[in-house]
Amino acid sequence: MSTKPANVRTRILLAAKELFSTQGIRATGVDTIVKSANINKMSLYKHFSSKEALIVAYLQNSDSEFWSWFVEQIEVNARTPKDKLIAIFDVHAGWLVSPDFQGCPLIKASVEFPDQSHPVHQVSAAFYRKFRSYMTDLAGQAGAQFPERLAGQLCVLFQGAIVSEQLQRNSVAGNYAKLAAEILIAINIE
Structure with missing residues (x-):
């Protein structure tokens, strides 16, 4: 069963929000966001270029x-x-x-x-x-x-x-x- 793209996008944004607000934007790497959102990099780049x-x-x-x-x-x-x-x-x-x-x-x-x-x-x-x-x-x-x-x-x-x-x-x-x-x-x- 696959996750709906909107849910993946939401998970990415929620992970980014938490990490950016606590660690800073520049200090937060894509790998950290991917791990926190429990997705792979390809999924992140599917939703955000x-x-x-x-x-x-x-x-x-x-x-x-x-x-x-x-x-x-x-x-x-x-x-x-x-x-x-x-x-x-x-x-x-x-x-x-x-x-x-x-x-x-x-x-x-x-x-x-x-x-x-x-x-x-x-x-x-x-x-x-x-x-x-x-x-x-x-x-x-x-x-x-x-x-x-x-x-x-x-x-x-x-x-x-x-x-x-x-x-x-x-x-x-x-x-x-x-x-x-x-x-x-x-x-x-x-």
Whole structure:
């Protein structure tokens, strides 16, 4: 009885997710992924043309999963655009203190692949452009005079808190980011 290709692809992505998040992307070899997924190399290359293609797929999955979860949490917890901007930091702070938090895979990937023209870096940058655009839209709907500027400031807080928490667990960076965000939002939105 053979395993369905979709299941093999899923197993590969799950193995890559675990290994990339705990060992790093560059430090994790294809042989380690193959062994962890309990497949052979031919199966991996049937689904992904290269390790780079696997990394890109892993990051796209991370983007999609996180985005769906994150936006849903914001929508459930806030109604107005201003409240949604604040809710971003409530959800963010909760994520940072969760036992599952291992940092942001997209930030980690951009550090490992700093060349901005590299496909891995581009996937990471695209996520944060989308995130900033989301915050810009909310800031505009909430009445900010300079929504792009406010969104940029909030993105810096968001990303900085992630890195702070990656560097030192239980740093309460999420709480500090929320306090700063509330001040920025109050100054920029009547």
